Amino acid sequence: MSRMTMIQAIRSGMDNAMEKDDNVVVFGEDVGFFGGVFRCTQGLQEKYGRQRCFDAPISESGIVGAAIGMAAYGIRPCVEIQFADYMYPAYDQITQEASRIRYRSANDFTVPIVVRMPTGGGIFGGQTHSQSPEALFAHVSGIKTVIPSNPYDAKGLLISAIEDEDPVMFLEPKRLYNGPFDGHHDRPVTPWSKHEFGEVPDDYYTVPLGKAxxxxxxxxxxxxxxxxxxxxxxxxxxxxxxxxxxxxxxxxxxxxxxxxxxxxxxxxxxxxxxxxxxxxxxxxxxxxxxxxxxxxxxxxxxxxxxxxxxxxxxxxxxxxxxxxxxxxxxxxxxxxxx
Missing domain, CATH: 3.40.50.920 (Rossmann fold)
Incomplete structure (x- = not known):
């Protein structure tokens, strides 16, 4: 067990999944060499190489569209949309393609992709870095939507999402990225809450989707x-x-x-x-x-x-x-x- 922030837990989840399955790949804007704008992917390119953790052009539609094609041929992409607000150019790919391929192909093809995206406000990011669009995904049949509240769940849910055969939208509350906040005063506190949710296993484990x-x-x-x-x-x-x-x-x-x-x-x-x-x-x-x-x-x-x-x-x-x-x-x- 280690004490982790949500960022560290998410990184650990991707690390464990990539170590277990060579078909898991991670890509998105600045996620490779730079390690992501929030450093969630830091060190993964160094450990697994540029074939499995790499940077993508600034094209959310291209990122998700490429992931769908890769998934249909057996790869398990875990892609990052830098902020949830940026997912709208990819919304067509998510709702018109990823969500429907299993049904349209009579189960011949699945789309095991995860689309990670920081969601919500609290960092003074302004109108285009602070939205909470989860209802837009929940409305669409064929995709799953996950929103963790603590590091332990974030890691376990992410691994479950990566292993799931259907597309999963993984929304990460960025106000919780670096620790909990004091619910009484809306400001960060340390350590991770009275529940000790910051205690996270270093090794592989899952938290099932669909369980409150x-x-x-x-x-x-x-x-x-x-x-x-x-x-x-x-x-x-x-x-x-x-x-x-x-x-x-x-x-x-x-x-x-x-x-x-x-x-x-x-x-x-x-x-x-x-x-x-x-x-x-x-x-x-x-x-x-x-x-x-x-x-x-x-x-x-x-x-x-x-x-x-x-x-x-x-x-x-x-x-x-x-x-x-x-x-x-x-x-x-x-x-x-x-």
């Missing part, structure tokens, strides 16, 4: 979260004095319906938190799922706490994010409902 994790057990209200918002929800529950059960979804597609239903039927209340905008955000799908499967168990309306329906506000990003006060107010509101 209970980060905090509780009896009064279920909080559905993923990524950075796990820590906000923890802080909010502590500040509000609410016995909240916090469910870290980890993957939003496939979605762990069993874990969601079990928790909501136990607590009778549900709050959903995510950083992306509210309208048509993934929280809307979660509300529908809870309403469809747990309606007769609910004792209060479901509440969403999200980013605002505005272009990403560079100068006011900390006001834009759901924080402990907004989430805490929602928790108190559902508890006060008759």
């Amino acid at each position: 994790a209970v980060r905090r057990e509780g009896a009064d209200v279920t909080v559905l979260v993923y990524g950075t918002m796990v820590y906000v929800a923890e802080a909010a529950a502590e500040e509000a004095g609410v016995d909240a059960e916090i469910i870290d979804l980890r993957t939003i597609l496939p979605l762990d319906l069993e874990a969601i239903e079990e928790s909501v039927r136990k607590t009778g209340r549900c709050v959903i938190v995510h950083e992306a905008t509210k309208t048509c955000g993934f929280g809307a799908e979660l509300m529908a799922v809870v309403a469809e499967s747990c309606f007769y168990h609910l004792e209060a309306p479901i509440i969403r706490v999200t980013g605002y329906d505005t272009p990403y506000p560079h100068a006011h990003e900390w006001e834009y994010f759901p924080g402990p006060k907004r989430v805490g107010d929602a928790l108190k509101k559902v508890m006060e409902a008759a």
Whole structure:
């Protein structure tokens, strides 16, 4: 076991996967010699050579398109889109090609690609470096979407994604890259949280896709979260004095319906938190799922706490994010409902 940041855990996951399978390759903009803009791939080219870890031109469509072709012929590409905001030129390749090849070929071809991309705000990156587009992927059949909240999960989920036969969008919350942040004050802290999520095995292991994790057990209200918002929800529950059960979804597609239903039927209340905008955000799908499967168990309306329906506000990003006060107010509101 080693104590790792999420960056180090992601790098370790790619290293283990490349060591285990010669067909795993890593490429993208600046990921080779430079080691990636966040250094997630640092040292991989030196260890595995330029045939297996290499730089690509500044063409997101070209990166993903090449990966699809390679995957159809037996390679397992793990490619990096430098920021999630840059994935839009590749969205056609992802949604029109990668997602459909297994179905269109009657299972003759699969597309085992992973598209890694830093997501979310918190580094003052501005409008084109801070978006949270996970709902755009979750809408598309044939691809899987993963959003880890800690180093242990990041490594295990990444290895599972690389070994999966279908395309996986792997969104990495960059606010968590170099350590957790204090959910009470939205600033980095060291070491990695009271849960010791920074303890990561050096060797190969997997975390299954489609399985949520209970980060905090509780009896009064279920909080559905993923990524950075796990820590906000923890802080909010502590500040509000609410016995909240916090469910870290980890993957939003496939979605762990069993874990969601079990928790909501136990607590009778549900709050959903995510950083992306509210309208048509993934929280809307979660509300529908809870309403469809747990309606007769609910004792209060479901509440969403999200980013605002505005272009990403560079100068006011900390006001834009759901924080402990907004989430805490929602928790108190559902508890006060008759």
